[in-house]
Amino acid sequence: MRHKYIQHIAQVALAMALLGGTTSCEDFLNREPMSKLSPETYYTSAAQLEANLNDEYPNILPSYGQWDYGIYGADNDTDNQTDDYIHDRFTTDQWRVPHTEDNNWKFERIYRTNFFLSQVMPKFGTAMDGSQNTIGGTLADVKHYIGEMYFLRAYEYFKKLQLFGDFPIITEPLVDEAASLVEASKRQPRNEVARFIIEDLERAAEFMKDVDKATTRINRDVALLIKSRVALFEASWLKNFAGTAFVP
Incomplete structure (x- = not known):
C-alpha cells in the first residue's frame, strides 16, 4: 500500500513538472522578440x-x-548668388525636363511624422497640463519632443508649399489601400496649406515653451521664426499674384 502511495505521489509530481515546463515554454515562445519594436x-x-x-x-x-549650404544653397543659380559651376538653364536649349522621377512628390516623411503623432498623442492625452499623460520622463521633456515633431511636420509641408503651392493635407498615417490613398491625394488650396503649417508651428511653440534644449535641437524660438517666414512667404505670393489665376 505504501509503495502504491509513493508511486502515486511520484506520478503527480512528474505531471506537475511536465505541466510547469510546458507552461514556461509556451510563455517563452509567446514573448515578443527583443529585436522587434x-x-x-x-x-x-x-x-x-x-x-x-x-x-x-x-x-x-x-x-x-x-x-x-542648407537653406542658403536654395539661392544658387538665382540673381542672389551662383555656384562654382554653370547651370544648364543658362545654356540655350539645355534647361530640360528631367527624365527620371525626383523625390519631391513623396510622402514618406509626412507619413513618419503622422505615425509618431498618432501613437504619441493618445498616450499624452488632450490636457496640456499633462494630467492624462502616460509617457515616462519629465512632463516638460515629453511635451518638448511632441512639439519638435509638430515642427518637423510643418517644415516638411513648408517645403511642399514652396515647390507645389496646392498640396494634399494629410494628418493621419494612411493604410495601403488604393481608393483611400487616391482620395487623400487631392490637392488642397495653397492658402489652406499655409494655414495648416502655421497652426502646426503654433502648436509646436505651445508644446515647447516650458523647456530650453541645447542649441543643436529645435526650440520654441525656432518654431516662431519659421512661422514668420511661412507667413511672409504666403503674404508675398498673395500680393505679387493678386488678380491672377494663381490667386482666385
Missing part, C-alpha cells in the same frame, strides 16, 4: 520619443549634420 510597447518614454526625432532631423531639416 511595436507601437504598443514603444513611444512610452521621453527617451524613445527623442530617439525617433533624432532619426528624422537629417531627413527633414536642410543641411543638418551635413557639410553644405
Whole structure:
C-alpha cells in the first residue's frame, strides 16, 4: 500500500513538472522578440520619443549634420548668388525636363511624422497640463519632443508649399489601400496649406515653451521664426499674384 502511495505521489509530481515546463515554454515562445519594436510597447518614454526625432532631423531639416549650404544653397543659380559651376538653364536649349522621377512628390516623411503623432498623442492625452499623460520622463521633456515633431511636420509641408503651392493635407498615417490613398491625394488650396503649417508651428511653440534644449535641437524660438517666414512667404505670393489665376 505504501509503495502504491509513493508511486502515486511520484506520478503527480512528474505531471506537475511536465505541466510547469510546458507552461514556461509556451510563455517563452509567446514573448515578443527583443529585436522587434511595436507601437504598443514603444513611444512610452521621453527617451524613445527623442530617439525617433533624432532619426528624422537629417531627413527633414536642410543641411543638418551635413557639410553644405542648407537653406542658403536654395539661392544658387538665382540673381542672389551662383555656384562654382554653370547651370544648364543658362545654356540655350539645355534647361530640360528631367527624365527620371525626383523625390519631391513623396510622402514618406509626412507619413513618419503622422505615425509618431498618432501613437504619441493618445498616450499624452488632450490636457496640456499633462494630467492624462502616460509617457515616462519629465512632463516638460515629453511635451518638448511632441512639439519638435509638430515642427518637423510643418517644415516638411513648408517645403511642399514652396515647390507645389496646392498640396494634399494629410494628418493621419494612411493604410495601403488604393481608393483611400487616391482620395487623400487631392490637392488642397495653397492658402489652406499655409494655414495648416502655421497652426502646426503654433502648436509646436505651445508644446515647447516650458523647456530650453541645447542649441543643436529645435526650440520654441525656432518654431516662431519659421512661422514668420511661412507667413511672409504666403503674404508675398498673395500680393505679387493678386488678380491672377494663381490667386482666385
